[in-house]
Amino acid sequence: QVHLVQSGGGVVQPGRSLRLSCVASGFDFSIYGMHWVRQVAGRRLEWVAVISFEGSNEYYADSVQGRFTISRDNSKNTVHLQMSSLRRDDTGVYYCAKDGTDYNYMYSFDHWGQGSQVTVSS
């Protein structure tokens, strides 16, 4: 059974940094792309970033490009999201999500972590 267990999150001041982590189990982590998706304003879902299965390719939403970095460690079945220069509009619940297609990323999310609240406030 697939499990994605997240850690990190919290309250942070604007301009500061925060790191989210997601530990995967129940599937061959090393052959699936992994994403971060956030939910803002209580309901709107927004894709944030993806990393390829081997970690060689990363793509970001325009809203976080240059501020956020996605990374993975296949030896630890873990994906991270390093968030820097945080802004108030980055506030929301952040989910890690597994891509539904192996050896590629087709931007469908077949399993999700439990979510991590990130609040950017002074």
Add this chain to the structure above:
Amino acid sequence: SYVLTQPPSVSVAPGKTATLTCGGNNIESQSVHWYQQKPGQAPVMVLYDDSARPSGIPERFSGSKSGNTATLTINRVEVGDEADYFCQVWDGASDQTVFGGGTRLTAL
């Protein structure tokens, strides 16, 4: 940028059929995925590639597309189906992943 439009809410009596729509320009050319989100929980995929059901999703959930509209149909709605439902596509033309604004399904 590509936009997906969903009605904010749909109400249906238990046991009846719920029809949730997702509008997008030429959505017939896209692969549409649907997610169910109950209060305080993470989203769960209920359909992928327009109409395929992940393991564990009841056959009561089905999907279709026509023209500029994709549809999630839930037969014999149960109170436990009450949730927000989001459609999603990856638009190759703009290289963007797009979610609809979500529809809140109420069974009453």
